[in-house]
Amino acid sequence: MGLWYSILGILVLLLLVIVGAEGMGLYALFTIFIPYAAVLLFVIGFIYRVLKWASAPVPFHIPTVSGQQKSLSWIKPDNINSPFTAGGVVKRLAVEILFFRSLLKNEKIELEAPHKLLFRTSTLLWLGAMAFHWSLLAIGVRHLRFFLEPLPDCIVVLIRVDSIFQGFFRLLPVPYITDFLIFFALAYLFFRRVVYPQVRYISIPSDYFVLLLLGGIAVSGILMRVLYKQDLVQVKEWVMAMLRFQPMLPKGVTLLFYIHLFFVSFLAAYFPFSKLMHMPGIFLSPTRNLMNTSRSERHVNPWDYPVKVHTYAEYEDHFRDAMKEVGLPVEKE
Amino acid sequence: MSEESGKDKPLEIDYTPPARSWMEPAVEFRKGTYCYPAAPKHEKYLDLPNPREWQPAEGDWKLPENWKETVLKGMKDRLKHYRSFQLFLDICVRCGACADKCHFFIGSGDPKNMPVLRSELLRSVYRKYFTLSGKILGKHAGARELTEKVLKEWFYYFFQCTECRRCSVFCPYGIDTCEITMMARELLNLLGCNINWVLEPASNCYRTGNHLGIPPNAFKSTVDFAVEEVKDITGVQVEVPINRKGAEILFVSPSADYFGSPHWYTFLGYLLLFHEIGLDYTWSSYASEGGNFGFFHSAELAKRLNAKIYSEANRLGVKWILGGECGHMWRVIHQYMDTFNGPADFLETPVSPVTKTIFDHAKSTKMVHICEFTADLIKNNRLKFDPGRNAKWKVSYHDSCNISRGMGLLEEPRFILRNVVPEFYEMPENTIRERTFCCGSGSGLGSDENMEMRLRGGFPRANAVKYVQEEYGVNLLACICAIDKATLPPLLEYWVPGVEVGGVHELVGNALVVRGEKERTTNLRSEPLNSSVSPSLPETVS
Numbered sequence: 001m002g003l004w005y006s007i008l009g010i011l012v013l014l015l016l017v018i019v020g021a022e023g024m025g026l027y028a029l030f031t032i033f034i035p036y037a038a039v040l041l042f043v044i045g046f047i048y049r050v051l052k053w054a055s056a057p058v059p060f061h062i063p064t065v066s067g068q069q070k071s072l073s074w075i076k077p078d079n080i081n082s083p084f085t086a087g088g089v090v091k092r093l094a095v096e097i098l099f100f101r102s103l104l105k106n107e108k109i110e111l112e113a114p115h116k117l118l119f120r121t122s123t124l125l126w127l128g129a130m131a132f133h134w135s136l137l138a139i140g141v142r143h144l145r146f147f148l149e150p151l152p153d154c155i156v157v158l159i160r161v162d163s164i165f166q167g168f169f170r171l172l173p174v175p176y177i178t179d180f181l182i183f184f185a186l187a188y189l190f191f192r193r194v195v196y197p198q199v200r201y202i203s204i205p206s207d208y209f210v211l212l213l214l215g216g217i218a219v220s221g222i223l224m225r226v227l228y229k230q231d232l233v234q235v236k237e238w239v240m241a242m243l244r245f246q247p248m249l250p251k252g253v254t255l256l257f258y259i260h261l262f263f264v265s266f267l268a269a270y271f272p273f274s275k276l277m278h279m280p281g282i283f284l285s286p287t288r289n290l291m292n293t294s295r296s297e298r299h300v301n302p303w304d305y306p307v308k309v310h311t312y313a314e315y316e317d318h319f320r321d322a323m324k325e326v327g328l329p330v331e332k333e
Numbered sequence: 334m335s336e337e338s339g340k341d342k343p344l345e346i347d348y349t350p351p352a353r354s355w356m357e358p359a360v361e362f363r364k365g366t367y368c369y370p371a372a373p374k375h376e377k378y379l380d381l382p383n384p385r386e387w388q389p390a391e392g393d394w395k396l397p398e399n400w401k402e403t404v405l406k407g408m409k410d411r412l413k414h415y416r417s418f419q420l421f422l423d424i425c426v427r428c429g430a431c432a433d434k435c436h437f438f439i440g441s442g443d444p445k446n447m448p449v450l451r452s453e454l455l456r457s458v459y460r461k462y463f464t465l466s467g468k469i470l471g472k473h474a475g476a477r478e479l480t481e482k483v484l485k486e487w488f489y490y491f492f493q494c495t496e497c498r499r500c501s502v503f504c505p506y507g508i509d510t511c512e513i514t515m516m517a518r519e520l521l522n523l524l525g526c527n528i529n530w531v532l533e534p535a536s537n538c539y540r541t542g543n544h545l546g547i548p549p550n551a552f553k554s555t556v557d558f559a560v561e562e563v564k565d566i567t568g569v570q571v572e573v574p575i576n577r578k579g580a581e582i583l584f585v586s587p588s589a590d591y592f593g594s595p596h597w598y599t600f601l602g603y604l605l606l607f608h609e610i611g612l613d614y615t616w617s618s619y620a621s622e623g624g625n626f627g628f629f630h631s632a633e634l635a636k637r638l639n640a641k642i643y644s645e646a647n648r649l650g651v652k653w654i655l656g657g658e659c660g661h662m663w664r665v666i667h668q669y670m671d672t673f674n675g676p677a678d679f680l681e682t683p684v685s686p687v688t689k690t691i692f693d694h695a696k697s698t699k700m701v702h703i704c705e706f707t708a709d710l711i712k713n714n715r716l717k718f719d720p721g722r723n724a725k726w727k728v729s730y731h732d733s734c735n736i737s738r739g740m741g742l743l744e745e746p747r748f749i750l751r752n753v754v755p756e757f758y759e760m761p762e763n764t765i766r767e768r769t770f771c772c773g774s775g776s777g778l779g780s781d782e783n784m785e786m787r788l789r790g791g792f793p794r795a796n797a798v799k800y801v802q803e804e805y806g807v808n809l810l811a812c813i814c815a816i817d818k819a820t821l822p823p824l825l826e827y828w829v830p831g832v833e834v835g836g837v838h839e840l841v842g843n844a845l846v847v848r849g850e851k852e853r854t855t856n857l858r859s860e861p862l863n864s865s866v867s868p869s870l871p872e873t874v875s
Contacts, residue, residue, distance in 0.1 A: 002473075049423075052419070053416055056413060056415065057414065059672070060672055061669075062417065062509065062512070062668055064502055064507055065740060065741035066738065066741075066767035067767065069741030071692075072705060075744045076744075081741075081767065096505070102505050103430055105768075106430050109793075114345075115343065115346075115828075116796065117439065125428065125430060198350055198447070199432075201355065202429055202432070202449050202450055202453070204474070206466075273465060274466075275425065278425075281420055281423065281424035282424070285506050286416060286417050286507075287417070287507035287508075287509045294668045294671065294672075295666075295694055295695040295697060295698040296697050298698075299672045309641070310539050312619050312648055319541075319548055322550040323550065326549070326553040328549055328618060329576050
């Protein structure tokens with residue numbers, strides 16, 4: 001059900017850009033207004049959401065401890081999984097954010113017999129996620145060549161490494177390594193949602209939708225590189241003009257470019273309202289970004305308020321006779 | 334009842350998801366799978382809203398007129414007060430890595446027991462009322478109307494989560510279903526929908542100082558009884574001070590230790606240990622509970638119950654606090670107590686009176702775990718052991734959820750065990766330490782009426798125990814949690830007959846060579862020692 005709705009959603013977007021750009025010639029809308037609006041929405045929405053989280057307090061100290069605490073001097077504490085220094089927290093977040101460490105711990109359970117569990121290591125999801133996110137990053141960095149003049153050396157190197165296969169094919173254009181990676185990673189992430197009954201059961205329309213949207217962006221991008229070349233010099237001129245706020249229409253581009261750009265714009269605008277906000281969210285996750293030092297440093301709850309308690313005096317009033325009967329000391333005779 | 338029916342017919346586990354979407358609320362209150370609601374007298378005693386007689390399986394839950402606004406307002410409040418709540422509702426990508434990490438899902442196959450869907454039960458309502466896409470796109474954005482059916486589903490599934498936090502170890506963003514469950518329970522509380530197995534102990538604790546409702550005179554006689562028993566077994570007369578002002582240390586343990594079995598033997602172990610090192614300490618009848626069932630209700634009730642520990646430490650004028658073997662008690666003490674009721678500036682940084690070790694890691698809370706304390710004694714050679722007295726046991730160790738994932742106390746109990754038992758075997762790596770499996774009965778779900786669910790939830794733990802039983806002949810599962818000690822025995826009896834449950838300090842007490850003791854012929858359970866293995870030691874070892 002959700003799957004069909006999200007496919008429908010993508011087709012609607014596709015139709016919009018085909019009819020709008022190719023049919024009605026609304027080039028300014030698709031290459032100037034929508035991109036500007038999308039970037040604006042992205043920036044404002046992103047900041048708004050992060051500030052909203054940040055403005056909510058963390059009343060209690062709740063790291064998910066996953067290693068030995070720092071206690072006795074002769075027991076080796078685990079500063080990454082049970083961090084007790086700021087450096088430990090940074091390391092914990094770093095391995096989490098750069099290498100998806102928790103996901104790497106993934107294991108699958110199976111029933112070997114009706115009542116016998118089997119644990120299998122399961123790294124496919126981790127591989128898919130790593131391939132997708134890292135290629136997305138590399139592709140994003142590669143696109144900086146449209147935004148920067150002169151091009152920093154690191155980007156030149158990245159592009160050269162990424163297009164290493166090009167060396168074998170002098171004439172034909174070949175996709176970047178990261179193009180292959182992101183395509184197959186997205187395909188895997190999409191098909192696991194469709195094929196595995198349990199993952200399918202938990203998926204809602206937006207889960208398929210973002211994967212399809214990203215897939216549309218990747219495929220249109222790859223097609224522009226290998227089959228339908230655009231005039232990249234002209235594209236860069238358009239980008240630079242947009243950055244100077246002296247917008248102009250891009251020249252030397254075809255429908256594929258409009259599709260690519262519209263999908264990217266849509267993704268940017270959609271980002272702050274979606275689960276894609278997991279990207280900044282992980283930095284704020286209180287189970288991952290707190291030190292396990294709650295017995296040595298007091299954590300303050302900013303909205304703490306006094307509560308009704310049963311005081312010792314009330315307790316003794318209630319039980320004084322019983323206490324005296326067995327010789328327990330009392331405050332008031 | 335349900336236990337017997339479970340025994341006749343092996344529990345079936347099927348992981349195939351149903352055809353019907355989870356978005357349509359559906360819940361069946363089948364006997365054996367849910368807990369009885371809280372009796373109104375306990376809710377009244379604690380001044381909680383909407384006390385009434387009601388039954389989950391009946392159609393009419395006697396909800397207040399404006400229940401929906403109450404829940405939505407409660408949700409709005411909590412979104413403002415808890416970053417965790419907001420964040421965890423917003424950032425889940427439904428990758429499914431948490432799905433088969435939950436013991437209730439593994440044991441039941443019910444997809445709504447996957448942590449992701451458990452949260453989604455609440456998240457879908459959040460979307461409907463608090464997000465733009467949910468308001469506009471409705472169910473296409475995964476949003477659901479808050480209806481009575483949804484509420485009933487919440488009650489069923491959020492009292493089918495033991496707040497063990499195993500899922501949050503595997504979640505790439507650290508989403509902690511425990512936080513979601515806590516919030517969901519707080520929302521249900523606003524309507525008076527909590528369970529008796531949480532609120533009866535909580536109201537007992539409020540009144541008498543402990544969950545079991547033991548008044549001070551009965552507490553004293555149970556202690557006297559233990560003193561007698563220690564004397565019978567070891568020939569040693571121990572002193573057990575209660576409410577003694579001016580003691581150096583206040584000792585707080587879960588009340589099950591002095592009233593439950595097999596907790597009792599751990600209790601005897603504490604008494605022997607404290608006697609042997611001549612500890613200047615006291616028990617308290619007012620703070621006669623380390624556990625905190627308020628924690629399974631709300632942060633507020635947790636704070637109300639927890640307050641008496643510091644207040645009693647202050648009244649008695651002790652220097653610091655030592656805490657016994659308990660799971661969730663230590664989650665509260667380690668991660669919450671100082672925030673709830675601190676700063677405890679009237680106490681001092683704990684220092685072991687025997688070894689002079691400074692427990693710097695507890696310098697703010699001023700409370701030390703007994704395993705930290707004992708491990709330090711052993712490391713400094715202050716205790717003599719005869720591990721042969723534990724020779725009848727082949728021991729494995731169950732990390733309780735809160736101790737491992739809420740605290741990180743992993744090596745201390747293992748170090749102690751290796752010193753006091755001759756044979757110690759670990760369960761498989763995927764099932765211990767931070768990946769430990771819950772007993773299936775934590776967070777107030779250890780009641781008899783939901784035995785089927787407990788057996789299902791405890792299946793992964795039992796399965797790992799079965800492995801070490803078959804592999805190494807393990808016959809004792811040691812643990813340091815009062816709920817474990819109460820709920821693992823029926824669990825193991827069902828899944829792994831022949832494995833018993835005991836506390837770490839029971840084993841310490843067995844092995845501890847106490848000055849002036851007679852030659853022991855039994856362990857603390859009054860079971861004969863295996864004389865062929867246990868070498869007799871001279872009576873006076875100094």
